[in-house]
Amino acid sequence: MSNQTFEKQVNQTLLLKDASLSKSASSFNERAHAALLDDKLQQALSVIPSGFVGKRTKAKAALPEFSELSDQAVRIKNHTLANIEAYLEQFEAAVQRSGGQLHFAPEPQDALDIIDEICTTKDAKLIAKGKTMVGEEIGLTHFLEDKGYETVETDLGEYLIQLRDEMPSHIIAPAVHLTRENIRKDFLKTHKNLAKDRKLETPGDFVQEARHILREKFINADIGITGANFLIAETGTSIIVTNEGNGDLCQSLPKTHIVIASLEKLVPTLEDTTVLLRLLARSATGQSISTYTTFATGPKREEDTSGPEEFHIVLLDNGRSKMLGSEFAEMLRCIRCGACLNHCPVYQNLGGHAYGTVYPGPMGSVLSPHYFGERAKDLPFASSFCGRCNEVCPMQIPLTKLMRKLREKPLTKRTLFAKTSMFAWSQLAKRPRLYNLTMKAVLPCLSIAAEQNWLMNKVPGVKAWQKHRTLPTIAKTSFQDAWNLNCKKDSSQENTRVKKEGQGK
Amino acid sequence: MTNITPQIKPKESRRSKFLKNVKEAKKKVTISKEQKLKLKQQKEAYQEFKYQPEEKTLEDKFAQFKEILTSQSAEIYECYENQINEKLEEILKEKPYGQDLLIGKNNKINSPKNSAINFIEVESFEKNKENYNLNCALTTAFAAASETGTLFLNSGCENPTWLNYLATCHIVLLDKNSLCQTYEEAFAKGKKEAGLSNKPFPPRSINMISGPSRTADIEQTLTLGAHGPIELIIIVYTSEREV
Numbered sequence: 161m162s163n164q165t166f167e168k169q170v171n172q173t174l175l176l177k178d179a180s181l182s183k184s185a186s187s188f189n190e191r192a193h194a195a196l197l198d199d200k201l202q203q204a205l206s207v208i209p210s211g212f213v214g215k216r217t218k219a220k221a222a223l224p225e226f227s228e229l230s231d232q233a234v235r236i237k238n239h240t241l242a243n244i245e246a247y248l249e250q251f252e253a254a255v256q257r258s259g260g261q262l263h264f265a266p267e268p269q270d271a272l273d274i275i276d277e278i279c280t281t282k283d284a285k286l287i288a289k290g291k292t293m294v295g296e297e298i299g300l301t302h303f304l305e306d307k308g309y310e311t312v313e314t315d316l317g318e319y320l321i322q323l324r325d326e327m328p329s330h331i332i333a334p335a336v337h338l339t340r341e342n343i344r345k346d347f348l349k350t351h352k353n354l355a356k357d358r359k360l361e362t363p364g365d366f367v368q369e370a371r372h373i374l375r376e377k378f379i380n381a382d383i384g385i386t387g388a389n390f391l392i393a394e395t396g397t398s399i400i401v402t403n404e405g406n407g408d409l410c411q412s413l414p415k416t417h418i419v420i421a422s423l424e425k426l427v428p429t430l431e432d433t434t435v436l437l438r439l440l441a442r443s444a445t446g447q448s449i450s451t452y453t454t455f456a457t458g459p460k461r462e463e464d465t466s467g468p469e470e471f472h473i474v475l476l477d478n479g480r481s482k483m484l485g486s487e488f489a490e491m492l493r494c495i496r497c498g499a500c501l502n503h504c505p506v507y508q509n510l511g512g513h514a515y516g517t518v519y520p521g522p523m524g525s526v527l528s529p530h531y532f533g534e535r536a537k538d539l540p541f542a543s544s545f546c547g548r549c550n551e552v553c554p555m556q557i558p559l560t561k562l563m564r565k566l567r568e569k570p571l572t573k574r575t576l577f578a579k580t581s582m583f584a585w586s587q588l589a590k591r592p593r594l595y596n597l598t599m600k601a602v603l604p605c606l607s608i609a610a611e612q613n614w615l616m617n618k619v620p621g622v623k624a625w626q627k628h629r630t631l632p633t634i635a636k637t638s639f640q641d642a643w644n645l646n647c648k649k650d651s652s653q654e655n656t657r658v659k660k661e662g663q664g665k
Numbered sequence: 666m667t668n669i670t671p672q673i674k675p676k677e678s679r680r681s682k683f684l685k686n687v688k689e690a691k692k693k694v695t696i697s698k699e700q701k702l703k704l705k706q707q708k709e710a711y712q713e714f715k716y717q718p719e720e721k722t723l724e725d726k727f728a729q730f731k732e733i734l735t736s737q738s739a740e741i742y743e744c745y746e747n748q749i750n751e752k753l754e755e756i757l758k759e760k761p762y763g764q765d766l767l768i769g770k771n772n773k774i775n776s777p778k779n780s781a782i783n784f785i786e787v788e789s790f791e792k793n794k795e796n797y798n799l800n801c802a803l804t805t806a807f808a809a810a811s812e813t814g815t816l817f818l819n820s821g822c823e824n825p826t827w828l829n830y831l832a833t834c835h836i837v838l839l840d841k842n843s844l845c846q847t848y849e850e851a852f853a854k855g856k857k858e859a860g861l862s863n864k865p866f867p868p869r870s871i872n873m874i875s876g877p878s879r880t881a882d883i884e885q886t887l888t889l890g891a892h893g894p895i896e897l898i899i900i901v902y903t904s905e906r907e908v
């Protein structure tokens with residue numbers, strides 16, 4: 161399948177999923193509107209600022225060496241990316257040395273085909289899947305389901321949204337948009353074998369039920385698929401970080417373990433990962449470390465009594481190599497911690513689905529246009545450019561700078577209205593006299609109109625804008641006029657002072 | 666290293682296409698002299714970096730370790746090496762899980778015969794597939810790092826990885842002398858021990874464990890026992906001689 165057909169296929173599945181959010185929303189703006197009007201979603205989102213943001217601040221403060229480690233983390237990734245070819249080869253050799261297989265996948269379809277081939281050869285029926293953003297990126301679960309494998313998401317959040325056939329709305333907490341009420345309905349519908357009148361109230365009840373259901377899947381899975389937070393070139397190791405332990409069950413019980421990861425996950429040594437690990441959990445959930453961090457190298461060893469017999473790593477490119485040689489290379493440092501999402505005012509208000517791709521928030525606004533092309537073209541505009549994302553990013557990625565660069569790209573086509581208004585504005589701004597005159601005429605009218613809301617709503621664009629925001633009061637005079645007036649006052653005061661002093665002498 | 670040869674071989678065509686794409690992208694990058702110098706400096710700084718927090722005494726490390734893990738809802742007990750069995754009996758008596766305790770082969774404990782505990786030595790997971798809802802399992806940590814209260818466990822026949830995750834109550838043995846301060850020290854220890862016993866490093870799995878299994882996926886409410894253990898119990902032992 162060519163890449164274009166692949167894209168079409170993905171677009172179709174994703175559009176289908178989007179439909180659960182809003183029937184026909186296909187642009188960011190439309191989806192954003194739908195999200196703002198969704199009370200349940202707003203209620204669910206309200207926990208993000210208090211939860212993630214506060215915890216991260218505390219965790220960061222508790223580690224005095226945080227910024228020193230962040231500097232080193234940037235150097236690690238820059239160094240790896242600058243020498244990526246050498247590290248790729250070293251990694252491949254190391255994976256083979258430990259008895260595993262490394263499969264290169266230039267395009268998403270390659271990755272899907274490789275995984276399908278392994279599953280077919282193993283005569284797999286049941287696949288247990290850990291959380292993987294790269295897997296989400298290529299639509300892995302849907303693909304495997306379509307091929308007839310029973311594929312179970314085992315991360316609780318991912319499982320919850322699999323039941324609803326939705327996209328994750330957050331890269332760390334995929335089901336952050338769901339309330340207990342949502343989940344209750346889904347559980348009652350799906351887990352038919354359990355008593356209908358069972359107690360499903362506290363979070364503990366839900367967790368216990370999911371544990372019970374999913375355990376059976378782990379035990380019987382033929383294949384376990386996990387993602388990777390980091391890959392170590394020196395040893396051929398893949399690393400996963402979880403709090404639930406689901407990834408570990410995926411990679412220790414089934415006979416075959418497949419890792420799906422992308423090329424920028426590489427770091428040179430084991431010691432490098434320790435630096436990154438210290439930043440990851442603190443930035444992501446505000447924990448000092450996630451409960452489980454696991455290093456997997458090759459299949460089980462001869463003397464081991466348990467563990468997978470086969471170990472495959474599928475390494476995806478999908479547009480990353482192109483970024484490597486572009487002005488967006490810095491984005492490849494991203495460790496998917498989600499801090500930029502949690503701190504983004506746009507994300508906090510809309511949640512992840514409005515972005516329409518699996519990578520939401522500021523990081524997604526830079527990544528998605530590269531991975532998904534046309535479908536994500538309006539995402540660089542989904543930002544207020546407040547710059548909090550730049551500040552909290554442990555990998556020091558200049559997210560707003562990269563978004564600005566993307567806005568300049570021809571990929572992001574402007575509407576005729578935007579073009580003409582921009583043109584008119586630029587003409588005006590270039591002529592100070594004309595500008596001042598216009599302002600003198602327009603401002604008093606606007607400020608009167610602003611007092612009368614109905615009048616203001618007649619001004620083009622304002623009504624839509626006001627739907628979810630309040631318009632600040634508009635000053636009667638322009639800043640420049642006020643400035644000039646003040647200067648005049650000042651200088652006349654100055655003059656009188658000088659005069660008085662002169663007289664005193 | 667393994668006697669099973671995978672049937673699926675990676676395709677050379679994909680490999681060469683992948684590497685070619687990377688190579689071509691790299692070619693496009695033009696680096697000015699200034700940037701080159703900066704890269705060189707960055708590389709030197711990268712290689713020189715060492716994470717060195719203020720050094721702690723063993724007792725301070727232990728205090729930190731205990732404090733963090735307790736705050737993560739783990740339980741920590743101390744005893745002498747020759748009292749481990751009694752300590753285990755004591756703990757299990759308090760818990761509602763019965764007297765069965767699953768352990769790997771050649772475990773440190775040596776399954777004492779006269780114990781109130783019923784030690785069950787397990788082999789492959791396959792053989793235990795029928796009763797997968799284990800109550801209690803015991804494994805051994807080769808090191809721990811006090812900086813975040815993290816245990817380090819190797820996979821191997823004496824320490825099957827699945828025991829760490831399938832039991833409702835996971836008990837870990839830790840020699841107090843194996844308590845390090847940083848992750849780096851803990852890994853260095855693992856590497857050294859593997860070298861001494863002629864084992865490849867890293868083994869199939871190294872598990873860093875910092876508490877019982879948890880999730881916050883239901884309305885961001887922290888709940889224990891998501892897929893793995895609901896309880897994590899750590900027995901820190903010291904050999905009698907040193908005390």
Ligand code: SF4
Nearest residue numbers: 494495497498500553
């Ligand atoms: S861009 Fe930075 S803050 Fe955002 S997910 Fe990536 S590493 Fe984290």
